[in-house]
Amino acid sequence: MFGITHFEFFVVAVFLLNVTPGPDTAYIVGRSVAQGRGAGLMSALGISAGCCVHSLACAFGLTALLAASATAFTVIKFVGAIYLVYLGVRLILVKPEGGQTTGEARSPGAPKSLRQLFMQGFWTNVLNPKVVLFFVSFFPQFVTADSSNKILAFLTLGVVFVVMSMAWNSFVAWIAGSVTRRFSGKPGVKKWLDRTVGSAFVGLGIRLATATR
Template identity: 60%
Template structure:
């Protein structure tokens, strides 16, 4: 079909890749812990939208052009790393503010909830600016498309659609579980502060790793 080979193997490999913890999973967990299930779900949908762009780029050859340009690759790599570190620093700052208010016995100022658009866009940008996702699409997808296929673009689009649907479904499940656990612990400000520090540090670590 469209020159796609070993489709069941592709589905199985995609499932294993999605359930393996990585930057996208960590981001969804972080947002779910910090702001609840809805925030995690919107972040998951944003990540899925980013994967759609990667699928289109792979299908029409834009990813190959980008990977062949060291300067463009380096720019996206640095932007993605800086953005993750920026998110991590914001979480750490929020944690420090909560600790300060707790030490003084004053009520912390409630953080303004992010709009659905902002939550979605954060997930979208985090995925879109991850150069390792670009390289993954370039290296993984071609293994399941015959070299002599007359419908290469359509084959990549179909594989991309399967990957996006499975990945988004998994991230939504992660958001629901992480958000539910966080909601149960929401009354414990000290634990919430600790979780913010862990997630913020993880975001910064991911940014540093992405830049290496």
């Protein structure tokens, strides 16, 4: 259909990609730990929206142009790295829930609105140049060169990718949120969960900043 080939291998590869921990997974776990299942699910939705952007860009050739530019790659790489480190530091510096008093200023880990959670998930995905390179190098392998409907082929693969990613990310959010609820009455445990996830964010940001093409 539309010149798509080896579709079954595409599905398996996407599944393996989803179950491999990365910035998206770390972000969803971090939000689920900080605010519960709902926050994790909204973050997963934001990440899926970011995947939609990559799918559209790949289908219409913008991703290939971006991947071919060393300057654009470097800019996106450092912006994405700074953003991940910023999120990580906020989690590390979060104050225990019991440590706030009436009238105290909001801490770096104060609960975020659904819109904030969605947008943070969105930018975490969009600003990851590795995702850009994945789309431009991976998707074309499953579309025949003589396809007369390349745009529809890429869009179809993009839909499959987004649906599978959303399903897995929602599962991750549910599990992480469940763990958080078990420790909701133990602020000391939650504090160390926040710091662990935050440290992972900082590590991923540093890894992204030092990554090469």
